[in-house]
Amino acid sequence: MSKTVNLAHYMFTRLRQLGVRSVHGVPGDYTLRALDYLKPAGLKWIGNCNELNAGYAADGYARIKGISALFTTYGVGELSALNAVAESFAEFAPVDISLGDGSLGVYADIYMNFTVAQASLFDPSTAAEVFDEALEKCMKESRPIYVNLPSDMVGAQVLESPLGRPLEIAPPTNEAGLESIVANLVLDRVYSSKRPYILEVNELARVTGFPTFASTFGGGTVDSTLHNYHGVHGGGHGSLDFAPYTNGADLALLFRLFLSDTNTQGWSAVSERDITLAFRRKSIEFGASNVYQIHIRRFMRRLLDRLEPGRLPKQISAASTLPSVRNQAASLPPIDSSASIDQDSFYLRISSFFRPHDIIVCANGTPLVGGRDFVLPPHATLINSAIWLSVGHMFLATQGISLAQSELGTGSRTIFFEGDGSFQATAQELGTIDRYKLNAYIFIINNGGYTFERLIHGLDAEYNDVAPWRYLKAPEMMGARNDGSYDFETHDVGTWGELQSALGNESFQSGKGLKLVNVRMGRDDLTSNFKPALKLAGKQLMAETS
Structure with a gap:
């Protein structure tokens, strides 16, 4: 006979397998029984002062660990946490929001706008599978998911055997032919450029030597010790003025740049569309017209492998006058x-x-x-x-x-x-x-x-x-x-x-x-x-x- 475990134990064990060691939240009437299974699964409870704060803390935890867990009771608890979850969604922090729900489905509908998957664990025969699929989506998309754990399902028996199989969380692969075509298009633009710059990426900056900047949000994404890193590009409102160079550039390589008024300093640090290659999470935009649906993490490896340093622009004279934050500090x-x-x-x-x-x-x-x-x-x-x-x-x-x-x-x-x-x-x-x-x-x-x-x-x-x-x-x-x-x-x-x-x-x-x-x-x-x-x-x- 196949061995079974309580659904709560299954869920917490899965979270531990993904690296979670602590669960943030606030206890409530409908969550108390579920919380009894945290310690046996090897997890620690972190009790915050309210659900909103717990959501903020889970967001920070996820940015370091790659995933976090937020546990609240239904209704007042999950609605209190909603602003924090929306922030995690906007800024790609993978948080698992688990609710001890009293069966009011309206809250799942609300969370649908701020999560990439919603799992309602009503059926013991499918609960483990539904939960695993949501977790895989959380990890692949790096965004929150919503899990509805009814209080009467906490002790439901589910098969233990799936816990012996790792979840599929590797980044998606790209179609090889499309990846090759897009790599050639990118490299052609790189090789033919005379005055390029990079906004937010590390290894490409090191290999090419192109002038490199960060945005306000991405100030830590580039190695500050690189000789070609100059600082945060604040457009007309930055501490350093890079506009004399960037305004005359013929190629801007933008990597996962969040286009908001605060991140671009009132849109003053946004490059002209016709010179821009924008690398998003799941696509590459060539200017305003051509968009290729492609997953960037795997694509960048192929691009770097195929890049020929000997074909890069030999000298970018205009870059020699660029200021840098290191020199600013030293002076x-x-x-x-x-x-x-x-x-x-x-x-x-x-x-x-x-x-x-x-x-x-x-x-x-x-x-x-x-x-x-x-x-x-x-x-x-x-x-x-x-x-x-x-x-x-x-x-x-x-x-x-x-x-x-x-x-x-x-x-x-x-x-x-x-x-x-x-x-x-x-x-x-x-x-x-x-x-x-x-x-x-x-x-x-x-x-x-x-x-x-x-x-x-x-x-x-x-x-x-x-x-x-x-x-x-x-x-x-x-x-x-x-x-x-x-x-x-x-x-x-x-x-x-x-x-x-x-x-x-x-x-x-x-x-x-x-x-x-x-x-x-x-x-x-x-x-x-x-x-x-x-x-x-x-x-x-x-x-x-x-």
Whole structure:
């Protein structure tokens, strides 16, 4: 007789096989029995303060582990998490949302718009197969799926034998003839170019030597040590101006670029369509007319194998005058220890604190823009958001990232930068970081409110203020204790000398425990070249509403 297991055990075992070790969520009446099967399957429960925060944390966890799991109860729980799941969908984070459902199908219909598969496990004879198919879609598409686990199906018996077969999660293959044709078309454009550039890809940049840039969202996708990497292309609002070169280019190779106003700095960093080869996840666009449906991951391997370096443009003279973020950092004047910390140089200077393999996270707002100036060491990763821009998201993503880091045992540090307004949105999860003894740096950019909004509209308006929290008291209020059970330290800095003192401390550099730094800056201070973009947005807003 074939051996069977409970459906909940089957599901959690499958997740563990894919690398999940922790499940985020909030318990509810309809999920309690299912949660009893987490520990026997080798998984750990991470209880967040609410479902939205749990969804944000699962998003961060998935960006490191390749998949995560979010468990909520039906109705109020899943609707609370919806904004986080939508963000994961928009930014390609593979999250498995499992619901203990009381049979109200309307919620599955709602989630259909934000997930690539919806699995309702009503029938024990098909439940395992349906769940596996959804997981495969989650991994292949790198997007969330919705799984409806009715409370009366938790203990349903399903065959155990499928667990002995690995899921099919390899990237899809391309039709060989089409792949060859498209490779030839791409290489012809590359070989004939005189003034090309690359936006966001690594190995091709190294092999070709073409001038290479990143977008705001993709600041960590290119090896900053490459001699031909120049920095984040911010169009007319970047810290460095690459327009004299890019405006005269005859070939722009764009890789998985998210075309949003924030990621392209008000569309000012978008290349002309007729010179653009846009490599999407499942297609390549040649200008505005020809689109080839092809999976990029496998295609790029073929393209690189066939590329002949001897046929590349021999010399791109115009590139010799391009500025670089490395030179920008190197040309900073010596630090005046008594001077106030400013946005223009903070992100350049603090780059010297980063180490190889660090994961650096930037929240929405001033850190998102300031992070364009980071000079990253080899193998460091930069994670931010440039599409959904949900306030408070990236703090919880940091919690998920730190958790994933600890499970992988890499020893790498997680370093997070967030404005004071964003921090106040989800600050209660400092208690979760303490509860599970996670390691994280948190730099609060404290400028007394929503600086982005002030510069768009309402410079002195009360609605752009936030409460003046005593941030350094937050860890203790959330549960951190000075009894040796958990390392945490806090620092209040407003001058370069105070910041240097904190960064130079050996215990601070270790990355163990929580390091919370309140970085006081001017209320209206912002990276200089980005201020005109916000003022322009304000003028457009006034024109639209007048």
